[in-house]
Amino acid sequence: MEKLYEVFPCSETQKVLLATYTLKDEARRDQKVSEFQELKQGRMSVAEYEAKFTELARFAPHIVDTDYKKARKFEGGLDLEVFDRVGVQKLPTYVEVLDRSLMAEATLAAMKQGKAPATTTTEWRGKRSGFGFKKGRSFVSKKQNTRTSNSSSQSSGSIPVCSDCGKRHRGVCYRVSGACFRCGQPGHVVKDCPP
Template sequence: MAPVGGQVNVQPVREDLLYKRFRRMKAPEFEGPTDPIAADNWLIDIQVILDFMRLTEQEKVLCASFALRKDARHWWMTVQMRRDVLAMDWQDFVTEFRAMYYNTEILAAQQDEFTSLQQGSMTVMEAVQKFEQLARLCPELVPTEREKVRRMMKMFRTDISKQVSAGSSPPTLVSDCVSRAIRAEYWINRDKEARAQIFKARKEEKVVVKQTQPRQSSESNQKGQTSGPTQNSKQFGRNKRKENFSGQGQQRNFPPKRNNRGIEGSNTDFPQCAKCGKKHLGVCRMGTNACYLCGKEGHYARNCNQNPQNQNQNQNQNLHVQAEM
């Protein structure tokens, strides 16, 4: 290469050598999607490779057009029919490309998406990546760094944006805003994990308590059965005796018991009899032929005159005889 007029004169590279160099770079292909974000990503990727190869303006157009496939290849054929592509520079290619794949309707939809973009369930890095993609298509909406930071702060979730803007010096650069948001997201997630562990531990503790309660109740029932008759078993025995004594399925009424103070009520204060094992006063008549109510022999308690049920029957019979007389 020899300088000509103070500039470097780059000799044209043969197309076969240029083709081999370009293929070794494994450049991405473009098939012509209608999504302007995908088109913009391809344009950025191919431009990085072309700049690295240090090609001329015409060589950039030649290599970029070689990476076009399917619908994009048909579009480039229409450009060749109306323009001299060998005389085009890289900026002309970019202008034609954006005119085709950055149409007004699609860009308007991207602008609406950019203005209403919210982080939602995305991570900070996912939201920032989406923000940058849309910002490239809408440069007029973020003309300055400060405006870009302002829109990014509105995009973040409220809990993150509060921590990012906290302090005496809010962020003015995009890089500072993103780094603060990443730190805020980290500590917020740590706090959520700690609360989740506490909630899980409490839930497991409740499950353990519910599982141990039936076991304790069953153990207490077993102890009650081995130690002696409980109050429920006594009541069951009383009801069973009442059913056995009843001739018509009705419960039999026994005279009320009296305690050692002469007041009707419970016999829990009576001493326990060593003979029958029950609590009562007076002489134990168990094993004798004496009536349990009056103590006389020759009849049972159910036929005793001191039985309130027999007294009521006798009164009814006397009233009936008086009525007949």
């Protein structure tokens, strides 16, 4: 501070004002770093948590100076139900953790409303061969499976229309994020998707 005063001559009043401003700014920055270190999703949605996370991360770049550290920090603050679905995957990048968190939140919301989550790959393969796998039952006959698929097609009207691309889907819009439509990973498109 003294060196500043030597380079930029100023009155005693100006020195006091500058010192006060500098100290307040440092205290504010320290407060934001602490707030970031203790940030948890709590009652926020994943999108709200992500916005707060991004805002506070500016004050503590040393905590999230690599994509891996950023992913782990974000993951660590997630709501327990969302974390249980995302944390086990050990996703390496922040974008993947965010994407899967949004999907997990949508799935949990659908389950709480009593709606069945989207058909899994195992169920789809089972439907092609005439049998579907369901929890609590080993097999469902083709006739029973038809009723299930009819009811799920009726509930497709409850899938929200994306404000970005105009299509019906849940979670992050792959068209906007630039992710592959097949696997959901960024950095390539369907035609280049590794098997």
